[in-house]
Amino acid sequence: MGDALVVDWSEDGQERSAAWRSERGAPPPEQLAIVDDRITADEAYGLACQGIALLWRGDFQNARQMLTALAHRADKPPRKAAKPGKPKAxxxxxxxxxxxxxxxxxxxxxxxxxxxxDFAIPLRRAPDIREACLEAYGSATQEASVVSLRELLGVIGAHEWRRRGIELHGMKIHPHYGVFAPVRSEYVDLVAKMSFPPVAATHSVAFDIGTGTGVIAAVLAKRGMQRVVATDLDPRALACARENVQRLGFGANVDVVQADLFPEGRAAVVVCNPPWVPARPSSPLEHGIYDPESRMLKGFLGGLPSHLEDGGEGWLILSDLAEHLGLRKREDLLALFEAAGLKAIDRMDIRPKHPKASDANDPLHAARKLEVTSLWRLVPKTPGV
Structure with missing residues (x-):
């Protein structure tokens, strides 16, 4: 619960309070109204737009319908169409x-x-979500709490993802809440297809930097790497990766360790799939998408030469979406390679397969339809070259 934030309100003539939960880091609401099934969607939307939170006391399934109705109103185009003008950068x-x-x-x-x-929902027709909340929030507390329904549905959805798993290359990966799920399988395809450097035959060690669910570490182990060291800083990711590699039978080959980028030692192959967009995340759950000022990318490139065996390779997995969004230029990326004393000896490209790539209604469709994901093979530059 972090700093144990609290939300306060008046109800039935009494002052009440509860712990405030927000994984995206939203502050507790300053104004709160008690509502139930009698409120209309238009009334609810008007209050929400004013920043007045709505604590639901009615039927849970009706609350879900209300959230859908609010989303429809939020997604309506403005009544006055914007005047055509100069296309936006x-x-x-x-x-x-x-x-x-x-x-x-x-x-x-x-x-x-x-x-x-105990994470039970005290509303009519509410599902039992206690297991999902325990997975997301940890052990139950001794106090009641309040959470946005939208976030709670995310917790429930994450529980279903974790229960069912995601099929990738003959393996089933079970993502945890708050850990970036490998729903875009093309980057995993690249790791599965790229040839290992010859040195891997005698020094069969690989590093997976920022492992997340552990999917890349598992692919490397499945392909025959005798030892894989997978690193991450996030406790959720570490627990998720350990659970996945154990379930897949790679526990003897894969060590999951907490580290800021690199573990100790050197490897024949060092893989990193950093967040692809150099922008600031607006919530903790966005850290798998946004890399502010390319900090992780720069840290990986800068530390790579000193963690490679002679003849070893760094495999950088990176989408060019940021280039099509005007957030990074290709020459900027190549300059980062140069500054780190690295050169690219090869690159394997793949087109994305996810639904947004073909969704013309996506506001970023123009960039997404051009996107290519690449695996760059990097090696230290020979002095003087």
Whole structure:
């Protein structure tokens, strides 16, 4: 619960309070209204747009329907169409899209659900989500709490992802809540297809930097790497990766360790799939997508030469979406290689397969339809070259 933030309100003539939960880091609401099935969607949307939170006391399934109705209103185009003008630069379009998503998230996040100390929902027709909450939040507390329904549905959805798993290359990966799920399988395809350097035959060690679910570490072990060291800083990711490699039978080959980028030693292959977009995350759950000022990318490139065996390779997995969004130029990336004393000896490209790549209604569709994901093979430059 971090700093144990609290939300306060008046109800039935009494002053009440509960712990405030927000994984995206939203502050507790300053104004709160008690609502139930009698409120209309238009009334609820009007209050939410004013920043007034709505603590639901009615039927849980009706609350879900209300959230859907609020989303429909938030997604309606403005009554006055914008006047046609100069096309926006890609970076401006990206920033406007992020602002719109953030505003939408704030508005929809105003519909709140109470949770008892054991994570039970004290509402009619509420599902039993205690297991899902334990996975996301950890052990139950001794106090009731309040959470946005939108976030709670994310917790429930993450529980289903974890229960069912994701099929990739004959393996089933089970992502945990708050850990970036490998739903875009093309980058895993690249790791599965790229040939190992010859030195891997005698020094069969690989590093997976920023392992997340552990999927890349598992692919490397499945391909025959005798030892894989997978690193991450996030406790959720570490627990997730350990669980996955154990379930897949690679526990003897894969060590999952907490480290800021690199573990100790050197490897024949060092793989990194950093967040692809150099922008600041607006919530903790966005750290798998955004890499502010390319910090992880720069850290990986800068430390790579000293962690490679002679003849070893660094495999950088990176989408060029940031280039099409105007957030990074290709020459900027190549300059980072140069500054780190690295050169690219090969590159394998693949087109994305995810639904957004073909969604013409996506505000970033113009950039997404051009996107290519690459695996760059990097080696230290020979002095004087």
């Amino acid at each position: 890609p970076a401006d379009a990206f920033n406007l899209a992020r602002q719109a998503r953030a505003q939408r998230a704030r508005t929809l996040g105003m519909l709140l659900i109470p949770l008892e100390a």
